[in-house]
Amino acid sequence: MGDGSVKTGPAQQADELDVLIVGAGFSGLYQLDRLRDLGFKVKIFEAAPELGGTWYWNCYPGARVDSHCPVYQFAHKDLWRNFEFSELYPSWEEMRRYFQYVDEALGLSRDIVYNARVAAAHYDDEARRWTVTTEAGDTVRARYVSLCVGFTKPYFPPIEGLEGFAGPCHHTAEWPQEGLDFTGKRVGVIGTGASGVQIVQSAAPVAESLTVFQRTPIMCLPMPQRQLSSGDEAFQARLSESLASRDKCFGGFDFDFIEASYFDASPEDREALFERLWADGGFSFWLRTYPEVLMDETANRHAYTFWRDKIRTLIDDPQKRDLLAPMEPPHPFGVKRPSLQQTYWEAMNRDTVSIVNLRETPIERITDKAVVTAAGEHPLDVLVLATGSDAVTGAINDIDIRGTGEKTLKETWAQGVRTHLGVAVAGFPNLLFSYGPQAPTAFANGPSSAEYQGEHLVQLLKTLKDRGLDRIEATHEAEDSWNAMGKEIVNASLFPKADSWYMGANIPGKPREMLVFTGGLPLYLAQFQASADAGYSGFRLG
Numbered sequence: 001m002g003d004g005s006v007k008t009g010p011a012q013q014a015d016e017l018d019v020l021i022v023g024a025g026f027s028g029l030y031q032l033d034r035l036r037d038l039g040f041k042v043k044i045f046e047a048a049p050e051l052g053g054t055w056y057w058n059c060y061p062g063a064r065v066d067s068h069c070p071v072y073q074f075a076h077k078d079l080w081r082n083f084e085f086s087e088l089y090p091s092w093e094e095m096r097r098y099f100q101y102v103d104e105a106l107g108l109s110r111d112i113v114y115n116a117r118v119a120a121a122h123y124d125d126e127a128r129r130w131t132v133t134t135e136a137g138d139t140v141r142a143r144y145v146s147l148c149v150g151f152t153k154p155y156f157p158p159i160e161g162l163e164g165f166a167g168p169c170h171h172t173a174e175w176p177q178e179g180l181d182f183t184g185k186r187v188g189v190i191g192t193g194a195s196g197v198q199i200v201q202s203a204a205p206v207a208e209s210l211t212v213f214q215r216t217p218i219m220c221l222p223m224p225q226r227q228l229s230s231g232d233e234a235f236q237a238r239l240s241e242s243l244a245s246r247d248k249c250f251g252g253f254d255f256d257f258i259e260a261s262y263f264d265a266s267p268e269d270r271e272a273l274f275e276r277l278w279a280d281g282g283f284s285f286w287l288r289t290y291p292e293v294l295m296d297e298t299a300n301r302h303a304y305t306f307w308r309d310k311i312r313t314l315i316d317d318p319q320k321r322d323l324l325a326p327m328e329p330p331h332p333f334g335v336k337r338p339s340l341q342q343t344y345w346e347a348m349n350r351d352t353v354s355i356v357n358l359r360e361t362p363i364e365r366i367t368d369k370a371v372v373t374a375a376g377e378h379p380l381d382v383l384v385l386a387t388g389s390d391a392v393t394g395a396i397n398d399i400d401i402r403g404t405g406e407k408t409l410k411e412t413w414a415q416g417v418r419t420h421l422g423v424a425v426a427g428f429p430n431l432l433f434s435y436g437p438q439a440p441t442a443f444a445n446g447p448s449s450a451e452y453q454g455e456h457l458v459q460l461l462k463t464l465k466d467r468g469l470d471r472i473e474a475t476h477e478a479e480d481s482w483n484a485m486g487k488e489i490v491n492a493s494l495f496p497k498a499d500s501w502y503m504g505a506n507i508p509g510k511p512r513e514m515l516v517f518t519g520g521l522p523l524y525l526a527q528f529q530a531s532a533d534a535g536y537s538g539f540r541l542g
């Protein structure tokens, strides 16, 4: 691990599996270990040469987790007992060290085929087997396929001339493993989502100049980063409590919205709460606040104003101030994913850092040495595409998936996603998803989703096995009611009011719909449990 070497495993010779998992991030790794323990013959096909998923691909300077580490790790098999993070918000380097530790502790790599990007999965209903083919042409047959492919399809904006840029030009999710030094360079960053923020923080202090191409200002919250001292027993002792609380909290963290109404609180109480949440840092101001902040325009506007006023005091230049924290909100607070910042505002104050407002002066084209907007040329040595991903469905739709009907899965979802419980689709028997559409996914801390949703899937497969069954398929009726429930919940919130990647709005032509279940992890798990208790209602078992 860590040397970029190609690894192969015994699955390349094996042609019959109980379960083929696609993807070796948190989701796939959890299922591999659990299913293996239960006696399933199971392997992972992974496109990368290493495990770690997100943290293999996103190795750009400054890439860092913004879930705090007590919850951003496995509770599984008490793995937390023997790994100490050095920072509260770990870097990508530390996440790689963590996955190496997990690999060694559980012996995962012996059942992972690396450098194996799955290109197609076709189902034979008579044989009740999926035939899965990699880009290299290797095939494997499996009774079940579990897609754990994450958000790994980077989005490249269709800008004229992008291919012709002469200097280094990389998407943050396909960063060169050998790294890239910004020192003394004229750096351009397109995009100000979470990755854009982290790149800006890293490039600004060393670059000769940094040009940030911004469409929408990001509502960053303070990251309360701190070093963790080795052998801090009190910290380690709290871990088990933190990990155990995740399935009871909306976002899969160890904290939740407060049980008080914004409208019952006095103005002084509201202000005091906001101040306290701000001082706590992290996602507190987003997910530990009054529930109405994400539901009601008045409460939300108050949160925005509070955020705006905090940030405006930090920005020296009046023009930058208006671009970064405008008086009028560009969209409601918190309905696009906030990011955590350490030195973003400081970086933006530097004379060497300029902001190009893409709303006023969109990018017209890219030449070999510059980004050209309506306002003129911005000469650059390095171009960073912090343009996000075709999130939630992109990596799934990249695979040619054929079930029992005429249409591929991508075609089935062309007008909008349909699933039951965010894990299965009618017409695609024995195909399961994790961290995918219509599940808590991006609204749940990643490892929490991997373990809690993953365990439901493991139990489902175990039940089938125990009962001597070998086929499961979502029903159309169950899809209808899951879709209706998801829509009802999201329509009561402010989420549809922003053009976010949650809504599929960052990808031209993608249906505009909430891709994620917004009812929170506890409600989602309760719904899954209710289905299981009723003999997996909403699924046809065979």
Ligand code: FAD
Pocket: 022, 023, 024, 025, 026, 027, 028, 045, 046, 047, 048, 052, 053, 054, 055, 056, 058, 063, 064, 065, 066, 067, 072, 116, 117, 118, 119, 148, 149, 150, 151, 152, 195, 395, 399, 434, 435, 444, 445, 446, 447, 450
């Ligand atoms: P991933 O970790 O994305 O793993 C998916 C794997 O599938 C990848 O290894 C990929 O190579 C593989 N794959 C995809 N397609 C194929 C194919 N066709 N064939 C073979 N293999 C394939 N979440 C949080 O909760 N907190 C955070 O702070 C946080 N920070 C993030 C920061 C960044 C920069 C990014 C990009 C994401 C972040 N996330 C965060 C979300 C993060 O993706 C999840 O936390 C978590 O990693 C999801 O795990 P996963 O196993 O479901 O998917």
